[in-house]
Amino acid sequence: MRDPLGRRRLRLGMVGGGQGALIGAIHRLACRMDGHYELVAGCFASTPERSRSSADAIGVSAERAYGSFAEMAEQERCRHDGIDVVVIVTSNDLHFPVAKAFVEAGIHVLCDKPMTMSVAEARELAAQVERSGVVFVLTHNYTSYPMVRAARALVADGRLGVLRVVQAEYPQDWLSTPLESAGQKQALWRTDPARSGPGGAVADIGTHAMNLATFVTGLRLEAVAADVHTFVDGRRLDDNVHVLLRFGSGVRGMLWASQVAPGTTNGIRLRVFGDAAGLEWAQENADRLYLNPLGQARQILERGRASGPAADRLSRVPPGCPEGFVEGFANLYDDAAELIWAKIEGRAPDSDAALLPTVQDGLEGMKFVEAVIASGRNGSYWTGLDR
Numbered sequence: 001m002r003d004p005l006g007r008r009r010l011r012l013g014m015v016g017g018g019q020g021a022l023i024g025a026i027h028r029l030a031c032r033m034d035g036h037y038e039l040v041a042g043c044f045a046s047t048p049e050r051s052r053s054s055a056d057a058i059g060v061s062a063e064r065a066y067g068s069f070a071e072m073a074e075q076e077r078c079r080h081d082g083i084d085v086v087v088i089v090t091s092n093d094l095h096f097p098v099a100k101a102f103v104e105a106g107i108h109v110l111c112d113k114p115m116t117m118s119v120a121e122a123r124e125l126a127a128q129v130e131r132s133g134v135v136f137v138l139t140h141n142y143t144s145y146p147m148v149r150a151a152r153a154l155v156a157d158g159r160l161g162v163l164r165v166v167q168a169e170y171p172q173d174w175l176s177t178p179l180e181s182a183g184q185k186q187a188l189w190r191t192d193p194a195r196s197g198p199g200g201a202v203a204d205i206g207t208h209a210m211n212l213a214t215f216v217t218g219l220r221l222e223a224v225a226a227d228v229h230t231f232v233d234g235r236r237l238d239d240n241v242h243v244l245l246r247f248g249s250g251v252r253g254m255l256w257a258s259q260v261a262p263g264t265t266n267g268i269r270l271r272v273f274g275d276a277a278g279l280e281w282a283q284e285n286a287d288r289l290y291l292n293p294l295g296q297a298r299q300i301l302e303r304g305r306a307s308g309p310a311a312d313r314l315s316r317v318p319p320g321c322p323e324g325f326v327e328g329f330a331n332l333y334d335d336a337a338e339l340i341w342a343k344i345e346g347r348a349p350d351s352d353a354a355l356l357p358t359v360q361d362g363l364e365g366m367k368f369v370e371a372v373i374a375s376g377r378n379g380s381y382w383t384g385l386d387r
Helices: 022-032 048-058 069-078 092-104 119-132 146-156 185-190 201-217 325-345 359-377
Strands: 010-016 037-043 085-089 108-111 136-138 163-171 221-229 240-247 252-258 269-274 277-282 288-293 299-302
Touching: 010 022, 010 069, 010 092, 010 325, 022 037, 022 085, 022 325, 037 048, 037 069, 069 085, 069 092, 085 092, 092 108, 092 119, 108 325, 119 359, 136 325, 136 359, 146 201, 146 269, 146 277, 146 288, 163 201, 201 221, 201 240, 201 252, 201 269, 201 359, 221 359, 240 359
Parallel strands: 010 037, 010 085, 085 108, 108 136, 163 252
Antiparallel strands: 163 269, 221 240, 240 252, 269 277, 277 288, 288 299
């Protein structure tokens, strides 16, 4: 089958994301939106039987429904029609070994966040990706929202002046009760240190807020001072963090990530302030970006209406029609296809596609998680990300 540009479709594999997995279904929707991919193989579950059952429901042939990711990486590497790229949508504990197996097989990788369970694993994976030359994309999908790209362009163009303050937050309420005690699948693994890693809310959603802040501002986070807390009795990982931030160039900030904030659902929000203006963006009103020049009336920038070329490039539906979560993933897949085809064809990729989060962003995310946890355990002392 051909993609819209007349090339064969990229052969995609999936690890995780079988029947009943929300994020797997979203990835399958997103990868189909622009016609660049064909899902042809997968290890969709932790047992061969469940993997084959999911493959049948998804429309993947039984021949390419694998019982383990290691088998899948080896078999697909050897096939003449093997997969070009794999997407990893498993619990956190599997991100590193799965990614490592496919990078070693020379297969391009899209991986959910957080990238690994530790900084040590992240460093090892980053070095391996550099040696192999494969495309590695971390699925921080919020960076692919049109008005987030518009915000980044405003900062880069100097519209805010000299940056001073960055405020990021990501509140949810779904873990306000001990949902894991009731056996809820997502709650079970996200609150289990063996499967989620050392961080709870800080790793699950705090990494998104941190990545959004650094993506829009272009700044690197250097140090944190954190209050890390668990409110729900018996829970083994944090469910609320407040973090002071120090960026390069003297910029200061704060980050709040919580999964115990009743009345919030998916409230990732970013505010950036310079000496000339401030801006504000919230995912739950994703088509609007607020620009606040010092001493002037607030400006509302709407997607599709004077939002600029950076936003227009990623816009998919007419102004006034809400656009967001699935489309953000689709934009990520679209740009990933450009990076992969550039590798295959031996050319430089579209520079805008190269804005996608990379393995280095995954490394910075794990440095953030470990620094926040270390600070929280040591009296909220300032802790460097490169300590």
